[in-house]
Amino acid sequence: MTTSTPAPPSPPRPAPAPGPSPAPGPGLDAAELAGLRTVPARHPWRWAAGAAALVVLLQFLHGLATNPGWDWATFRLYFTADTILQAIGRTLELTAYGTVLGFALGAVVAGMRLSRSAVLRTIAWAYVWVFRSIPLIVQLVFWFNLSYLYKRFGFGIPFGPTFGEFETVGVLGALGAAVLGLGLHQAAFAAEIIRGGIIAVEAGQREAAAALGIPRWRQAWRIVLPQAMRGILPAAANEVISLLKGTSVVYVMAIGELFYQAQVIYGRTGRVVPLLMVATVWYVVLTTVLSIGQYYVERYFARGSRRTPPPGPLHRLRTLLRSLPVRTDARAGARTDARTAVRTPGGTP
Amino acid sequence: MTTLTKADPTPPADRTDGAGAGAAPMVQVRGLHKSFGRLEVLRGVDLDVPAGSVTVVLGPSGSGKSTLLRAINHLEKLDRGHVAIDGELIGYRRSGDRLYELKEREVLRQRTGIGFVFQNFNLFPHLTVLENLVEAPIAALGRPRAEARAAALALLERVGLADKAAAYPRQLSGGQQQRVAIARALALEPKVLLFDEPTSALDPELVGEVLDVIKDLARSGTTMIVVTHEIGFAREVADTVVFMDGGVVVEQGPPAEVLDRPRQERTRAFLAKVL
Numbered sequence: 001m002t003t004s005t006p007a008p009p010s011p012p013r014p015a016p017a018p019g020p021s022p023a024p025g026p027g028l029d030a031a032e033l034a035g036l037r038t039v040p041a042r043h044p045w046r047w048a049a050g051a052a053a054l055v056v057l058l059q060f061l062h063g064l065a066t067n068p069g070w071d072w073a074t075f076r077l078y079f080t081a082d083t084i085l086q087a088i089g090r091t092l093e094l095t096a097y098g099t100v101l102g103f104a105l106g107a108v109v110a111g112m113r114l115s116r117s118a119v120l121r122t123i124a125w126a127y128v129w130v131f132r133s134i135p136l137i138v139q140l141v142f143w144f145n146l147s148y149l150y151k152r153f154g155f156g157i158p159f160g161p162t163f164g165e166f167e168t169v170g171v172l173g174a175l176g177a178a179v180l181g182l183g184l185h186q187a188a189f190a191a192e193i194i195r196g197g198i199i200a201v202e203a204g205q206r207e208a209a210a211a212l213g214i215p216r217w218r219q220a221w222r223i224v225l226p227q228a229m230r231g232i233l234p235a236a237a238n239e240v241i242s243l244l245k246g247t248s249v250v251y252v253m254a255i256g257e258l259f260y261q262a263q264v265i266y267g268r269t270g271r272v273v274p275l276l277m278v279a280t281v282w283y284v285v286l287t288t289v290l291s292i293g294q295y296y297v298e299r300y301f302a303r304g305s306r307r308t309p310p311p312g313p314l315h316r317l318r319t320l321l322r323s324l325p326v327r328t329d330a331r332a333g334a335r336t337d338a339r340t341a342v343r344t345p346g347g348t349p
Numbered sequence: 350m351t352t353l354t355k356a357d358p359t360p361p362a363d364r365t366d367g368a369g370a371g372a373a374p375m376v377q378v379r380g381l382h383k384s385f386g387r388l389e390v391l392r393g394v395d396l397d398v399p400a401g402s403v404t405v406v407l408g409p410s411g412s413g414k415s416t417l418l419r420a421i422n423h424l425e426k427l428d429r430g431h432v433a434i435d436g437e438l439i440g441y442r443r444s445g446d447r448l449y450e451l452k453e454r455e456v457l458r459q460r461t462g463i464g465f466v467f468q469n470f471n472l473f474p475h476l477t478v479l480e481n482l483v484e485a486p487i488a489a490l491g492r493p494r495a496e497a498r499a500a501a502l503a504l505l506e507r508v509g510l511a512d513k514a515a516a517y518p519r520q521l522s523g524g525q526q527q528r529v530a531i532a533r534a535l536a537l538e539p540k541v542l543l544f545d546e547p548t549s550a551l552d553p554e555l556v557g558e559v560l561d562v563i564k565d566l567a568r569s570g571t572t573m574i575v576v577t578h579e580i581g582f583a584r585e586v587a588d589t590v591v592f593m594d595g596g597v598v599v600e601q602g603p604p605a606e607v608l609d610r611p612r613q614e615r616t617r618a619f620l621a622k623v624l
Contacts, residue, residue: 207467211422211460211463212489213460213461213485213490214488214489215454301475304475
């Protein structure tokens with residue numbers, strides 16, 4: 001923290017020797033200006049606002065620590081309890097299935113919406129319209145009760161003979177209904193996100209690929225999609241995180257995911273707040289892990305987008321660690337020669 | 350969509366301009382018409398480009414130069430008229446007295462014989478220079494990767510960018526990017542190269558390096574059609590200068606005639622403005 005404090009009135013510096021550059025306009029004496037002391041602008045209101053915000057924050061933190069209602073002992077007891085950890089596994093499972101089904105189906109729907117066939121375009125549009133319109137919770141309950149509507153489920157030739165049949169209840173249990181509901185809901189949003197990414201790729205890219213005679217599939221895979229990914233990823237990460245938290249809605253189907261399990265425990269023990277905090281903190285932890293993953297995936301697809309790629313956080317951390325011993329050396333030097341240390345600019349290499 | 354039911358008569362074989370005198374022209378354009386909505390951009394364009402010759406197309410903006418070029422490799426679908434390259438109809442197949450519209454896959458195959466250089470380069474920004482060059486030979490022609498790589502490196506050498514193989518396009522200057530784009534078009538060993546205002550997006554001091562590459566290609570006998578505003582380049586390199594205005598060819602001939610002794614008033618007016 002060797003920020004440069006306003007220097008004490010320094011001895012007047014020797015005027016620079018007249019160089020070869022043309023003399024500046026009359027009245028502006030560079031040598032005289034260089035000898036003056038610069039006073040930084042002051043921002044008292046900025047300080048006041050910051051201080052006020054800090055007071056509110058401290059008050060809140062103090063409450064967290066002292067209010068017995070938070071009951072941190074119970075929080076610690078259940079935070080890593082087996083039932084909670086198993087419930088997290090179920091939450092992650094639902095998120096993973098929902099993401100895979102949602103984005104796979106979403107990619108198909110997006111492709112249909114961009115297709116040259118008017119029939120496919122219309123069907124895809126209708127899919128997005130319907131599934132964006134139905135609240136997730138309504139859909140989940142609906143799928144859960146699908147067996148009322150269709151008792152049996154079979155494969156065969158449309159309007160012709162059937163080859164195999166299943167009991168709907170047997171195939172689509174609570175978990176199956178939840179995955180189906182989450183996936184179909186997610187697909188509608190994923191489709192729009194993917195389509196948005198694709199149409200944002202400059203038209204000249206596809207034109208250049210077409211002019212080179214690159215086959216259509218390859219144009220999509222190799223040229224358009226990798227560039228579309230840059231636009232798709234931030235929104236897609238939002239969706240995955242929404243889905244992670246959205247799995248808590250599945251508690252209505254009595255599936256043992258995180259929020260349901262927390263409810264079961266506080267239903268038994270009556271300690272509502274600490275168990276809600278257990279769920280909350282776990283959701284924050286999982287979201288953080290996803291956000292870190294997002295950073296690296298985005299970095300991969302950003303290749304070529306900048307003239308000099310920025311260093312990653314790990315690389316920055318390594319640079320920082322390497323620079324630390326140098327700083328301690330500088331401080332050691334400061335003891336012996338104070339004047340040198342004052343002149344050393346702090347921190348930035 | 351085509352209204353063509355009969356092939357037009359074969360072009361006259363007694364043309365004597367250019368290097369391929371006597372033989373059928375490499376590029377033949379007949380009666381091209383193209384409208385965008387109510388705007389008629391091409392209103393009956395005919396053009397012959399002999400093999401090994403350089404044709405420079407000049408004209409005010411909006412005269413249909415770029416549309417003509419894009420129509421030649423079927424990036425732009427035509428309302429009427431047709432294009433043949435090396436005797437092969439582009440976008441259609443003739444069978445008896447009918448023309449069948451080709452599927453996209455077949456049009457893509459035909460385009461591998463036609464190199465196209467865009468005004469805005471249109472390099473693939475997420476691929477390195479080398480990857481930009483080997484993509485089409487591998488994906489469209491099925492060349493082995495090692496062979497495509499060797500050819501690409503040789504082409505980069507030719508445009509003076511051998512040391513930039515691993516760079517990404519955005520790390521290059523505009524002139525370097527356009528030279529890579531030219532190398533990318535050459536990687537398919539096309540029969541004809543089309544340039545759509547290749548230097549219009551460049552800073553003035555970068556124009557020369559791109560024109561030098563194109564001049565070098567011209568000397569090596571590549572058949573080229575160049576849409577440009579560089580009159581000096583036309584004078585130096587062109588075998589034929591074509592002046593277009595209002596969607597038709599107003600005048601064409603050797604540069605010494607069209608540029609120095611234009612017969613048409615519109616040509617004279619245009620040259621007076623740009624020279």
